[in-house]
Amino acid sequence: MKTLKISLLALALGLMSFSVISKDAVTTTEASPKASITWKTESLDLGEIPQGKPVTISFEFVNTGKESVVIKDAHASCGCTGTEYPKETIGSGKSATIKATFNAASKGVFSKTVTVTTTADAAPKVLTFKGTVI
Numbered sequence: 001m002k003t004l005k006i007s008l009l010a011l012a013l014g015l016m017s018f019s020v021i022s023k024d025a026v027t028t029t030e031a032s033p034k035a036s037i038t039w040k041t042e043s044l045d046l047g048e049i050p051q052g053k054p055v056t057i058s059f060e061f062v063n064t065g066k067e068s069v070v071i072k073d074a075h076a077s078c079g080c081t082g083t084e085y086p087k088e089t090i091g092s093g094k095s096a097t098i099k100a101t102f103n104a105a106s107k108g109v110f111s112k113t114v115t116v117t118t119t120a121d122a123a124p125k126v127l128t129f130k131g132t133v134i
Helices: 002-016
Strands: 037-039 042-047 054-065 071-076 081-084 093-103 108-118 125-133
Touching: 037 125, 042 054, 071 081, 071 093, 081 108, 093 108, 093 125
Parallel strands: 042 125
Antiparallel strands: 037 054, 054 093, 071 108, 081 093, 108 125
C-alpha cells in the first residue's frame, strides 16, 4: 500500500512537470530577410610574414540587402590579434571593412579567426586568415 502511494505521488509530480506552450508564445531571434551581407572574401592566405611585425588584414563586405546593417561585434580568436569594425550602420548598397591586426610572437604556421556578429545574420560569420611566420 505504501509503495502504491509513493508511485501515485511520483506519477502526479511527473505529470505536473509537463507544460503546454502555445505556438504563439515561442519567439525566435532570426535575422531580417531584408538584411544581407556579401563578403568579398571569408578566408585569406597571407603566405610568409615577418615575426614581430604587425600585419593588418582587411575583410571587405557589401550590404546587399534592402535594410541597413549594424556590426554588433568582431572579436579575434586570440590576444595576438586586434580587431576594428565600423560602429555606424551600413546602408543598403554600401561597403565596409573589418580589420584584424595580427602580431606574431613566434615562428611557424598559424591559422586565426575573427568572429563577426551582425544584424544581417542570426549566426555569427567566422572569417579566417592563415600563413607562416618567418
